[in-house]
Each structure stands twice: as C-alpha cells, then as structure tokens.
Amino acid sequence: MSRTRSVASTTPAVHRRTVLAAAGAAAVSAGVGYALRPTDSQAATTTGAAEAPVAQTVHKAAVPVEVPLAPYTRGTTVASVATPRTSSGYRRLGDGAGWSRKVRAELAAPKSGRAGRRTSLAAFVQFTDLHLMDSQHPMRLEYLRSTDVHAWRPQEALTVPGAISLVERVNALRGGPVTGAPLQFAMTTGDNTDNNSRHELDWFLTVMSGGRITPNSGDPRHYEGVQNSGLKQYWQPDSTTRDQDKQLGFPHLRGYLAAAIREVNSPGLTIPWYSTVGNHDSLPLGCYGHGDSWLAEYAVGGKKLMSLPASESKKLQDMIRKASDPQGHHFRDLLKAHARNMRSVTPDERRAPYTARDYLTAHLDPAYRGVGPVGHGYSTANLDAGTQYYSFRIADDVVGISLDTTDPGGHYQGSIGTKQLRWLDRTLRENKDSFVVVFSHHTSDSMDNLRRDPAHPDERRYGGQDVVALLASHSNVLAWVNGHIHRNVIKAHSAPDGRSFWEISTASHIDFPHLARVIELADNKDGTISIFTTLVESAAPHRTDFADLSQTGLAALYRELAYNAPGSSNKLGGASGDRNTELVLKKG
Template identity: 75%
Template sequence: MSRIRSVAATSPAINRRTVLAATGAAAVSAGVGYALRPTDSQAATDTTRVVAQSRRAPAAPLAPYTKGTTLATVAAPRNSSGFRRLGDGPGWSRVVRSELAAPKSGRAGRRTALASFVQLTDLHLTDVQHPSRLECLRSTDKGAWRPHEALTVQGAISLVERINALRGAPVTGTPLHFAMTTGDNTDNNAKSELEWYMKIMSGGRMTPNSGDPRHYEGVQNSGLKLYWQPESTVRDGDKQLGFPHLQGFLAAAIREVQSPGLNLPWYSTVGNHDALPLGCFGHGDSWLAEYAVGGKKLMSLSAAEGKKLQDAIRANKDPKGTAYRDLLKAHARDMRSVTADESRAPFTQADYLRAHLDPAYRGNGPVGHGYSTANLDAGTQYYTFRIADDVIGISIDTTDPGGHYNGSIGTAQLNWLDKQLRDNKDSHVIVFSHHTSQSMANTSNVDPAHPNERRHNGQEVVALLGSHANVLAWVNGHIHRNYITPHKGSGGHSFWEISTASHVDYPQLARVIEITDNKDGTLSLFTTLVESAAPHRTDFADLTQTGLAALYRELSYNVPDRTAMLAGDPNDRNTELVLKKG
C-alpha cells in the first residue's frame, strides 16, 4: 500500500514554504491579482486552518477508492440503433503516460500523497428562456442548440452529489482537499444563471425558471420543428430521430430543486461564458442589454442568415455583437412575446466577484472562493492560493474582455504569473484556467479597460510555464473534450496540460486529480474521471430531480451530430502522468 501523508492532519514545519504562506508572501501584488488577504480568508494567516477545511482523513487505513468513478463503470448504450437507452457499461482502465519521465518500478510502495482535488468545468448552467440565446442558429448548425439544455441545473446538482459521495481519492485514498470550477459556469452571462451557480456550489433551493413564474416560455413549446417539442404531437426533427414524447417535462424542468452544496472547499475560475454575453460578445451595447431583459424573443431564422451570423462570430468579425444586434432589429416583427425579467440582465465582472464574496454563498468556503476585495478593487479575476504545504494553485483569467470565445491574457497578468512562479519556487504549482493553450488564439481584440495593453496567446503561456521547474500541470476546459498534452519546456523543465470534458455535452464528466511524490526523482499526477450520481438507466415516467438528472445524461448522448471524440482517447481519461521532479 502507498505511504500516505494526510495534509489535513499535518502540522507544517518551520520552513520557507510555511513562512511564505503564513505571512501572505505568496500573495505578490495583493490588490492586483491575489485573493487571500487576511480580511477575506484565513489562508493568509493560518495555512493549517485552510488546509484542514478539507475532509478529515477517515479513521480506517486509507486505501484506493474507485466506487462512483469511471474506473468502475461508465454509462453506455443498451441498444444499437434509434434513440439509445443507457445502462451500466465497463469502466475505463488507467493508462500510464511516460512522455515526460520514465516510470520506475516499485513506486506504488514508495509514493507519498501531496494533494488531491476535483475539477469541474463547463457546467453551462442555462436560462433556456433567455431572449438573447442563439438557439435560432440551429437552422444552420444542429449543435447550436441542445435538446437537454433545460436540465443543466438538475445535472449539475447530481454532479455535486457524486463529488460529495467520494470517500477518498481513487488512487491514494486521501481526503479531497478542494474542488475547482474552470469556467463557463454559466451560459448566457445572465444574473439568473449566476444565482443558480452559486447556490448549486454552496447549497440551497432554487427555481431554474425566469420570466413567467407559472409557465415555460421558450423554444420547446413553440411548435417549431427545429426543436424537440417534448409535450407536443408535432413531429419535430428530434422526434424523427427517436426522442420521446414526455408529458409534464417542461413543468418539471422549471420546478424548484435543492442542492446540498459541495461538502469541501471550492474555488472558481472565470470562463468566456461567465464574462461575456453569450460567451462571445463584449459588454457595452445598451440595446442588447435591454433586449436581454425584455419581452421579445427570436426563435427562428433562415439557414442562410444563421450561417452568415455564425461565420461572423467564428471569424471574430463581430466581437461587440453589432451584426447580431442589427439582425435582431431586422427581425423585430418575427419575434415572439415572452415575459420580461430583470434577472436575465448580463452580469459584470464586479457582479461576478461580489457574488463570490457574498456570505450567503460561502458554503464550505473559503470566503470569496479564491477571489477577494482586492480583486474587486483592482478589477482582476486571477489569484494564488495554497493547496498544501508543498503545493500552491494559481487561477488565471484567460477571457478576452474585447469579445470572442477564444482567449488570451494581458501583459500585466502574464508578468504577475511569472512573479508568482518565481516567488513560490520552493512549492509545486498547479495552474488553472478556462481556455486551453490551443484555444488562447485571440490577440487582436482590445481590452476596453486597458486599450494599450498587448494580449498574449497560449504558446506564450506555455513558454512561460515551461521555464519554471516548479510547474506540474496546467488544468483547464473550454474545448469540451478530454485531452492531455505533455509540454517540454526550456532547461529540461516539463509539465502536463490537463483538459477536461464539459458537463453539458456527453459524456458529462468531472476529474479527480491526485499529486504524489514517488520518492525516486519523479512525481505522478493521477487523473480519474467521474460522472454525476444520477443512475445510468432512465425512466421516462420519473420526472423527479434525480430522474431528470439521469435523463439529462441520456438526452445528451442522443443529440444530433454528437461526436464521440469528446470523451477523448484512453490516454486522455484515467491516467498516471509521470513527471521529473524540478
């Protein structure tokens, strides 16, 4: 059995690492990027207390724990044609990856656990009745709207329930220290969605409904064949593919639900859908802001017009939403009436930070979930936090305030990141962001708050991380796909980039990551994927909160034009990533 050190039960020695943590020296440029000031968190004054917020080690000897993970079982289809019904399938085995270091025999008996945590990403909690949504692009792209989007809240709560049920890390059995969401927590940058996100993570009751409190008003009761009409006899395109008739589905989807909240500390990283209306348009257009809360909604569009708008968005030709605004104005007479609702207003960066700092959403902490009043004062969304005695985490903001769904970072943040890595050279580092290195390709737009600042792409971030020996991994999302990339940096330094699939598109996963010291000059990062707690088998008559969470998964499996590549190859799923110690 592995030798385990439970950080939660360890008193740190008097060394430079603990002194740095205790004095807040890890927080360079407080008020620019770092979150953990004494007024906002215990972290700056008491490392042991922050670490001890994680689950306590169980009384029994620690052992590998695979129940509820994809090592044990994964949802799989039970039939081979038509609408696929899911059931229990075989688990995914663990793959050892040695591109960056050779694994040495006997390491399992030597290894010591340093830290373990859970990554959630791309929840895309969706106000499906929001007027601004780009659902009408489904006329040109089947993937522009998902038949299961009305169940994002139920699905996310079920994922929280799964994480809460994990009694230890899958390989080492150590308590999980924290959870990190790596962005696109919301879908439309709507205040309604932000409230649902905060309650899902911290615990509470919520009603995933906006507009008319009594009735659903959206594309799924529009009678349009472009969308799945679950309660209508209309032979829509999705029903032709086998999607079921489900009476009562829409009323159940907008019914009050309850989340237990995560039972361990959680941190938050911002994504483009959290920062930008619809994930692609910069803030500032007052007409679009009014449209978001108004009483009209465009539900259909010709394929030609849809393709023109979609091409403009993809090519970064409409970062401010000007073409979208003009299209909406041109189709004013084609819109359908809905109930206006101020809760659908776009939220700003300050709104996002204030929500995290709100005591009502503290849950299991920490205060601010990484963010601080220093971030609020400086208008930044990046910070450093201590994970364990030997490990720090750095959350960066890769969204482009100027618009577009691809990312980049400004010079000030890149320099701040470099300083954090240098000042914490005695600690291992895990970097968190929303965008991947390949999707940080948007450097042409201007940040309205810093119009003269240069933007930097993902390869520049890779080069920076690869120049520091203490970087172990860059953990991110955005591409909705499991993908793990080895990076070899300068001076023999190397690190792993771990990209995890979304929870809105099948296979709807989160990832447990464990860091171990193999006591032979190498480290191992273990990655283990987990599904939500909802059963694999569904019952169309079960429209309870749990039944809808199960249906959420099954509907997502059956979306038209679904691609199997999002699950990734075996090398991108359950792995042991071996790395030389810096």
C-alpha cells in the same frame, strides 16, 4: 528546492508563508455553449513596484493526516461508464465497462515499486463548463439550428439538476481514488454560466454552496421558450407534434417542461470550492463584449427570436466563429431587422448581463459561502484592482494559481494581458519552493485571441504558447488544468532544459459524457512525481425512466438526451491516455 513535506506526513506542521493572490483583473465550438463544437482567507492590499496593487491572501494548509494508500473504483469511470444499450435510433443508456488507467511516461520513466513508496501531496476535483443555462433567455441563439443541428441541444433545460447530481457524486467520494487522500477542494474552471445573466450566476453559486433553485425565468408558472413553440426544428417534449427530434426517436414526455422549471435543491459541496472565470461568465453569449445598451435591454425584455432562415443563421454563425463582430453590433442589427418575427415572452430583470465586478461581488456574498473559503478564491483586493486572478495555498507543498484567460474585447477564444503575465511569473518565482498547479478556462491551443482590452488599449495580449513558455521556465510547475474545448485531452509540455509539466483539459458538463475529474498529486520518493487523473460522472443512474421526472430522474435524462443530441460528437471523452491516467514527471 526543498520539498520534504506532504499532506500525508505523520508530523503536523503549521504553514506560515504568505501566498500572493491576484490584485488586479468574458460561443461557438466548445467556446460558445450553443453550437460549435480550503479555508478562510484574509486579504490586505500592498503595492509592488511598477505593478497594480496585489492582494495578499493567507490560507491555512490542510492538516497533515495519515492516509492509507487504498485505491478504490466505486463511483468513478474506472468502475463503470454510461454506455448505450440499444444499437439504433434514440439510444437508451445503461451501465457499461469502465475505463482503465493508463500510465503516460513521455516526461519521465515510471520506476518500479513506486506505489509502495509514494506519499500524497494533494487531491482535488475539477468541474468545468457547467454552462448553467436559462434555456428561455431571449438572447439565446437556438435558431442557428437551421444551419447547424448542434446549435441547440435537447438537454439544455436540465443543466441545473444535472450539475446538482455532480455535486452529489463528489460529496459521496471516499477521497482520492488512487491515494485515498482526503479531497481538499473543488475548482470550477469556467463557463459556470451560459448567457452571462444574473440569475444564472445565482443558480451556479447556489448549486455549489447549497440551497433551493427554481431554474425558471419570465412567467413563474409556465415555460416560455422554443420547446413549446410548436416549431418542428426543436424537440417539443410535451406535445405530440412530429418534430425533427421525435423523428429520430426522441420521446413524448408529458409534464417534462413543468418538471424542468420546478424547484430543486442542492446540498452544496461538502468540501471547499474555488472559482475560475470563463468566457461565458464574462461575455454575453460567451463571445460579445459589454457595452451595447440595446442588447442589454433586449436580454430583459418581452420579445424573443425563435427562428431564422438558414442563410442568415450561417452568416451570423460565421461572424461569431471569425470574431468579425466582437461587440455584437451586427447581432443587434439582425435582431432589430427581425423584430416582427419575434414572439412575446414575459420580461424579467433577472436576465440582465452581469459585469466582472458583479461576478466578484456575488462570490464574496456571505449567502453563497457554503463551506468556504470566503470569496471562493476572490478577495476584496480583486474588487479594488478590477482583476479576476489569484493564488492560494492548496497544501503545505502545493500552491494553486487561477488565471483569467478571457478577453474583454470579445470573442470566445482567450489570452492574457501583460500585467497578468508578469504577475504569474512573479508568483511562480515567489513560490519556487512549492509545487504549483495552474488553473484557467482556456487551453493553450485556444488562447489565440490577441484583441486588445478596450479598458486597457495599450496593454499587449499574450497567447497560449507564451503561457506555455513561461510555465516551462519554472521547474515547480506540475500541471495546467483547464476546460473550454469540451473534450478530454492531456498534453505533455517539455522544455529543452528538461523542465516539464502536464496540461490537463477536461470535458464539459453540458455535452455528453458529462464529466468531472479528480486529480491527485503524489511524490514517488524516487525523483518522480505522479499525477493521477480519474473521471467521474454525476450520481444520477445510467438508466433512465421516462415516467420519472423527479430531480434525480431529470439528471439521468439530462445525460441520455445529451448522448442522443443530433450533431453531438462521440469523441469528447478522448482517448484512453486522456481519461484515467497516471502522468509521471521528474521532480524539479
């Protein structure tokens, strides 16, 4: 195939090709957030043979510019990483040594002199698993902490200021850390919200596009949740109560809860951003299907269960893990059985669950446009067809494809249906003269939920290995970028005929180490492509000050609390080959 142009070309070019976009179209471990571990678009509807209507989205290619290849490290984890500066108890964080860049050559041998030859193809940022969370929501499963200490995390009230600080970091980056190319867009790869509630969706869209947010629900004046419940299994920051976490060294912070629900301001990203849907964006609690009216009423009502015996907590958690209650009927019955043990909270209609259509409509709302594009990848054609997948032009030689890997039938693991798999194959074929980057929420290994979609019971579901096989059959696929597992993992995929691509999975922004990833594509002009991955933390300082409850102070505290969260894993950052890398592969 001919691939001679790049965004670093000195000769401007006008892209005139059309890109097919989606026409058709939601936690345990990393999947359930609680416990287990660039430009405007215009859509028109056409009809393909034996297919659902497809949206035809036209994106302007990034204007080619001359970009000096000037690597930098400031503001990235190559320069410094938050590291504990005390050795025991509650550990305070400070500046630590950065992570070096590792060259990975499983798919192609790197050739000498490539740094002086290469030209940039694209540069962008991945956010994933923000889990913007109403920590007071009645549906939350905090009480599972009685059987799993990590089922509730002390940092959960600070997801909004933490995400805003991540936006601030990206806005401050000079461009691609390796190539110096301008960052063209950011992509969120799902679990943007946590409880599938309407106000969390508003918070997410405002964090990304800019504006003021009050991360509170229920009583507008007071926090009403487990952290002022007096229950010792949760950190009670404003109280002198000797709770479980204070026994581990967690601080007494008077005024913390008032600060956590105070209005904050997001500048919004200064680059275009796109959105991919995750299971927490699609399903209540990331694991239950829609349809139970009692649970929907409970979500907005005035009662909240805050404690549960360990035996019952384990039974519920096991059912979630095994997907034996995908519609939440047992969960509903458990809540009803414990009605007398619930505490009163202020009802709030904004906590209502949102549907896939609500998700699309909100993205298309002009109030959340920011710097664009309109719909952030989604179009009115997605609304018409009821789909949440699409394609878009990243650069003159690069196309992006966003998949919907959530299963409406329930459970936190993923899959895709026949219609979407065929659309993916067709889109790859129709863009055979462009490189392709695929985005999804789930990883290949976490797409093993083949439960049928209740709305399409006759449609077969396909797992991760089916997607790997399809992607490996197309020589234009460079990378599959995803999240879900809350851990940095980079995997090489190769086919017997030599076709290959990299799967890049990035850690979450709810569990430490709170990372996003910059990804740069470069043509080495020697028959190989290099994909550079560079992790970035939020802009908040590594050191915290317990007296600083400002927006920035809370963002710093968010990171430190997450590091110290009981039961948290110290392996989510991954090995050196999963962090800052140069991934080499043959040019197809």
